[in-house]
Amino acid sequence: MAGLGGRMSTVVKAKVSKLLDRAEDPAETLDYSYQKQVEQLQNVKKGIADVVTAKKRLQMQETSLQQSVVKLDTQARQALSSGQEDLARTALERKNVAQTELQGLDTQVAELEEQQQKLTDSEQKLRAKIEAFRTKKEVIKAQYSAAEAQVRISEAATGVGEQMADVGLAMQRAVDKTENMKARADAVSELEAAGTFNDITALGSGEDDIDRQLKQLSSKSAVDDELEKMKGEVGAPAGAGQLPAQGESSEPAPPAGGQS
Amino acid sequence: MIARISGEEQYELPDEDASRLNELESAVVAVVEGGREAEFDSSYGALLDFVRSNGRVVPDDELQGSDVILPPADLTFQEAGREFTGEGLIPD
Numbered sequence: 001m002a003g004l005g006g007r008m009s010t011v012v013k014a015k016v017s018k019l020l021d022r023a024e025d026p027a028e029t030l031d032y033s034y035q036k037q038v039e040q041l042q043n044v045k046k047g048i049a050d051v052v053t054a055k056k057r058l059q060m061q062e063t064s065l066q067q068s069v070v071k072l073d074t075q076a077r078q079a080l081s082s083g084q085e086d087l088a089r090t091a092l093e094r095k096n097v098a099q100t101e102l103q104g105l106d107t108q109v110a111e112l113e114e115q116q117q118k119l120t121d122s123e124q125k126l127r128a129k130i131e132a133f134r135t136k137k138e139v140i141k142a143q144y145s146a147a148e149a150q151v152r153i154s155e156a157a158t159g160v161g162e163q164m165a166d167v168g169l170a171m172q173r174a175v176d177k178t179e180n181m182k183a184r185a186d187a188v189s190e191l192e193a194a195g196t197f198n199d200i201t202a203l204g205s206g207e208d209d210i211d212r213q214l215k216q217l218s219s220k221s222a223v224d225d226e227l228e229k230m231k232g233e234v235g236a237p238a239g240a241g242q243l244p245a246q247g248e249s250s251e252p253a254p255p256a257g258g259q260s
Numbered sequence: 261m262i263a264r265i266s267g268e269e270q271y272e273l274p275d276e277d278a279s280r281l282n283e284l285e286s287a288v289v290a291v292v293e294g295g296r297e298a299e300f301d302s303s304y305g306a307l308l309d310f311v312r313s314n315g316r317v318v319p320d321d322e323l324q325g326s327d328v329i330l331p332p333a334d335l336t337f338q339e340a341g342r343e344f345t346g347e348g349l350i351p352d
Binding site: 118122125129156157158159160162166170 | 264266267270320321322323324325326329332334
C-alpha cells in the first residue's frame, strides 16, 4: 500500500499495538492512553497559539507599513514642493515597495486566519474523541474480561490516534505556511531596519545599495505616473510656487533630467 | 468501509462503494503519473466528493480506525506526486 493514507494508518496502528504489547493491565493501559491524549491536546493548543502569534506579528508589520506609506507620500509631496524631484521620486519608489509588501501581507494574514480556523476545528474534534475515549475506557474497565478488553482498547485507541494524527498533519501544514511567511516577514523587517521605509529626508543624494535594489524592485512606470499626478496636485514650483521663501521664485526649478 | 478525509471527517461507506472508489482513485493516479496537472483538482475533487456524498459522517463519540485515509482537500499536484503513485492510496 503506497501513499500517505496507508502510511499514516499503519503508523497509528503500530503505535497502538506497541502500547498494548507493553501493557499487562488493560485498566492501566487505558488510563495511560487517556493521559497521553490529554497531553497531545495541550500540544495542539500550543500549535494554535503559535499560528496566532505569527498572525499578530504580520498584523503589526501591516500597521507599520501603512504608516510608512503615509509618511513617504507626505515626504514626496514636500520634496516636490521644494523642487527636489529626485528625492520625491525616491520617496515614491519606496512607497511603491511598501505598498506591494502590504498587499502580500494581506493575503498572508487571510491565509493564517484560515489555518487557525482549521486547527481550532480539529482541536474541537480531537477533544470530542478524547472525551468519548474517557467514557469508553470506564465501560471497558467495568464490563470486559482482560482478553476482550484488549480488542476494544485497540479499536478505541486507534480511533483517537487517527484523529490525533490528523490534527498533527493539519498542524504541520500550518507550521509550513507560517515558516514561509516568517521568512518573508523577516525580509520586510530588514528593509525597515535598513531605513528603507523610514525617513527619506535623511538621505543624501548618493545612491546606496538599498536605492539600487529599490529601483529594481519597484515598478518604474507606476512611480512616474504617480509623480506626474502629484506634480499636478502639489502645483510644482513651475506653477503656483508654494515655497516662495527662497527668493528666486522667478526661476522655476528645471525638471531634473535624471531618468535612471 | 470507513474512509477519512484528512482535515475533515471520517465517513462510513457501504462496502459496495469500494469498487467505484477504486476507479476514482485510479483516475487520480493516472492524472498524477501522466503529469496532467490541469486535470488534478477536478479528478481529486471527484474522489473526495464521492466520499462526502455517499458516506455517513462517523459521529465524534464513535471511536474506530479508518480503512482508507485520504490526504486533505488542499493537496497540491506536487504533493500528490509523492502520495499517489503505484498502487495508490487504496490497497486492493
